Amino acid sequence: MKIVGVIAEYNPFHSGHMYHLSKIRSEFNPDAILCAMSGNFVQRGEPAVFDKWVRAEMALGGGADLVMEIPACFAASTAEVFAEASVKLLNSTGLVNYLSFGIEECRIEELNLIGKLFAEEPPLLKASIKKFLKKGLSFPAAREKAALELLSSQIPDGKLQLLPHLLRKPNFILAVEYVKAIKKLGVDMEILPVLRKGAGYHEKGLQREFPSASAIRCFLRETRDKEALNLLASALPTHCIEIIKREIESGNGPVFFEDFELLILGILRRSSEEDLSLIFDIKEGLENRIKRAAKKASSLAELIEEIKSKRYPETRIQRILIHILLNIERELVSSRAPLYIRVLGFSQKGSEILRKIKEKTSLPVITRTAEYKNLKNLARRMFEIDLLASDIYSLAKPSRDKRQGGMDFYKKIIHYNFSR
Numbered sequence: 001m002k003i004v005g006v007i008a009e010y011n012p013f014h015s016g017h018m019y020h021l022s023k024i025r026s027e028f029n030p031d032a033i034l035c036a037m038s039g040n041f042v043q044r045g046e047p048a049v050f051d052k053w054v055r056a057e058m059a060l061g062g063g064a065d066l067v068m069e070i071p072a073c074f075a076a077s078t079a080e081v082f083a084e085a086s087v088k089l090l091n092s093t094g095l096v097n098y099l100s101f102g103i104e105e106c107r108i109e110e111l112n113l114i115g116k117l118f119a120e121e122p123p124l125l126k127a128s129i130k131k132f133l134k135k136g137l138s139f140p141a142a143r144e145k146a147a148l149e150l151l152s153s154q155i156p157d158g159k160l161q162l163l164p165h166l167l168r169k170p171n172f173i174l175a176v177e178y179v180k181a182i183k184k185l186g187v188d189m190e191i192l193p194v195l196r197k198g199a200g201y202h203e204k205g206l207q208r209e210f211p212s213a214s215a216i217r218c219f220l221r222e223t224r225d226k227e228a229l230n231l232l233a234s235a236l237p238t239h240c241i242e243i244i245k246r247e248i249e250s251g252n253g254p255v256f257f258e259d260f261e262l263l264i265l266g267i268l269r270r271s272s273e274e275d276l277s278l279i280f281d282i283k284e285g286l287e288n289r290i291k292r293a294a295k296k297a298s299s300l301a302e303l304i305e306e307i308k309s310k311r312y313p314e315t316r317i318q319r320i321l322i323h324i325l326l327n328i329e330r331e332l333v334s335s336r337a338p339l340y341i342r343v344l345g346f347s348q349k350g351s352e353i354l355r356k357i358k359e360k361t362s363l364p365v366i367t368r369t370a371e372y373k374n375l376k377n378l379a380r381r382m383f384e385i386d387l388l389a390s391d392i393y394s395l396a397k398p399s400r401d402k403r404q405g406g407m408d409f410y411k412k413i414i415h416y417n418f419s420r
Contacts, residue, residue, distance in 0.1 A: 003353070004030040004098045004192060005090035006064070007083070007178065009038045011048050011217070012244065013058035016102070016196065016210040018237050021063035023194045024100050032065040032353045034096055036086045037344070038075035039386060040393040041326065043082045045318025047260065047393055049217050050253040053411050054243060056344040060416035061239040066350035067414075068093075069342040071382050072389040073332045076322040077280065081336050083177030084184070089338045091187045094360025095353065099178060100192040104169040108193065110162065111172070113154075115179025117147060125150055136310050140173075171196060211235040220244075220254045251399020257318070259396035261300045264321055268294035268303075271324070279323045280333040286312065286320075326389055332382060339379035340364045340372075342386065345414025369408040 004024050010017060024033055037059065039052040048055060056067040069075075074085035090096040103111075117125065128149050132142035144167045151163070166172045175193065182189050197210050216235050223229070229245055236244070247253045268276075268290060276287035286307075293306035304317050312320075322328075341363050346354055358365050364379070366372055372383040391405040 001031045001095065002028070002098065003093075003095045004028060004033050004100050005093075005096035005189070006033060006035045006100055007037075007070075007086040007090070008035055008059070009042045009048065009213075010035075010055045010059050011038070011042050011213050012050055012236070013055060013062055013240055014211070014213055014216055014236050015234070016212075017059075018062045019197060019210065020100070020102050020194050024192065025063065027194075028098070028100070028192055030098070032349055033063060034090065034093065034350075034353065035059055035064045035067045036070050036089045037067050039069045039072050040389045041072055041076040041322050043076060043079065043319075045076060045315055045320075045322050046257045047255045047396065049220060049255060050244070050247055051255075051390075051393060051407075052344060053414065054247055054253065057414055057416070058237075058240045058243055060345050060347055060350075060414060061243075062237055064347070064350075066346040066353055067344045069344050069386065071338050071340075071342070072326060072386050073280075073328045073382060074336065074338065076319055076326070076328070077333060078316075078319070079174055079177050080180075081333060083174060084181040084336045085338055087178060087181040087185065087187065087189070088336065089341070091185070091189065092338065092341060092361055092363050093357045095356060097188060098190050098192050099182065100194060101171070101175055101178060102196040103171050103175050103193045104196055105166065105172065106193055106195050107162070107166060107172075108191075110166060111175055111179055111191075111193070113151065114147060114163070114167070114176050116183055117150065118143075118176065118180040119183035122150075133311075138310055138313055140167075144168075217254075217256075221256060224248055224254075248398075250402070252397055252402050254398075255393065255396045258300055260325060260392075263392070263395065264300065264325055265294060265297065265303065267324060276324065278329045279320065280328050280330045281316070281320050281323060282330075284311075290320075290324075325392060326385055328385060332378070332385065335378070338363070339382055340366050340375060342366045342383075343413060345416060347416045351415070367413050369411075 021033060024030060040048055042048050052069060059067050068089060070086055070089060074081055125146055128146035129142045132145050144164060148163060179191060229241055232241055273287045273291050276282055276290055289307055293303050297303035297306055304314055307317050308314050341361060343354060364375060375383055387408050390408050394403050394405060394407055397403055
């Protein structure tokens with residue numbers, strides 16, 4: 001069987017995502033498309049604009065056959081951890097043999113070259129990264145310079161000069177991490193890159209044929225009027241616009257980072273430096289800097305401004321704040337290995353694939369939340385973070401009626417009744 005895996009946030013699912021899935025079907029003719037999707041908090045260190053069930057419904061309506069949740073402790077982590085854990089999750093199905101992703105430039109040779117270098121991580125690379133870190137560079141910048149230094153004798157000068165340009169493109173950076181994870185883990189998974197169309201990752205305008213998710217989120221932040229949502233017709237598939245109208249009318253979304261402002265500040269002021277030091281990615285005495293900033297700041301923007309530095313840029317600080325909010329400790333992330341397969345929804349074809357997964361995988365497959373009680377030790381703790389993520393996320397929903405906890409136990413798996 002030809003099963004294509006996709007790693008995504010779908011925050012929210014838009015026309016560019018629809019284009020990606022349709023290109024997979026038209027060009028590769030797979031038996032099924034399986035998506036590993038972030039839950040209620042995403043890799044850039046923010047809450048998802050709509051909850052995981054809403055976004056899974058969007059994805060299924062847009063061409064996915066089965067949607068699995070990336071555990072929260074990995075979904076809101078670094079690009080390296082996010083990619084490796086997601087590749088492991090897809091591989092654990094025993095069925096996924098292709099990985100497809102959107103990419104700004106189809107430079108496959110360069111992608112494989114850099115991915116292989118980072119996967120092998122030779123001593124010279126480590127030493128070079130350390131050298132640049134000591135000069136005050138951020139880790140991504142230090143790694144970029146180290147890679148250029150090591151590859152200078154291996155590839156033509158023209159292609160070498162192209163690498164810094166590629167390593168500053170968000171989707172190419174993630175693609176490198178996917179390739180790195182595949183090579184490092186030695187999994188049998190071929191890559192199927194699809195050239196992205198439309199706006200760049202950070203572009204905020206809606207004028208392009210395929211506006212970015214950032215632009216759509218900005219629009220939703222400023223506009224809650226149902227009729228105004230029709231202005232998103234070029235940005236979102238019709239079924240997604242209808243879903244968003246439904247969610248706004250019911251008070252179920254949208255949700256933004258600043259909605260957690262007082263909760264995050266309260267947790268930081270209550271927590272000790274020792275408590276903070278246990279959280280993933282807090283090291284080098286950062287807990288002391290965070291604690292001082294929390295006493296001084298009166299908003300999230302002020303808090304981040306007080307904490308950030310060259311070594312700890314804004315996005316990394318945001319991720320750390322999400323780790324603190326969800327109490328994601330270092331030990332939980334260190335394995336980079338999801339210990340269960342949590343299914344959020346499937347199509348008619350996806351239900352057949354799910355049966356095959358249950359035959360193939362060695363991991364527990366969770367289709368009803370109550371089944372998590374059969375999980376043991378670290379797996380149970382990992383799932384409990386997912387439950388906490390839903391409970392915390394619900395506190396930021398616009399309608400008070402939607403803020404109750406325990407939604408994972410009330411929400412049923414999505415059976416998307418459309419045969420492909």
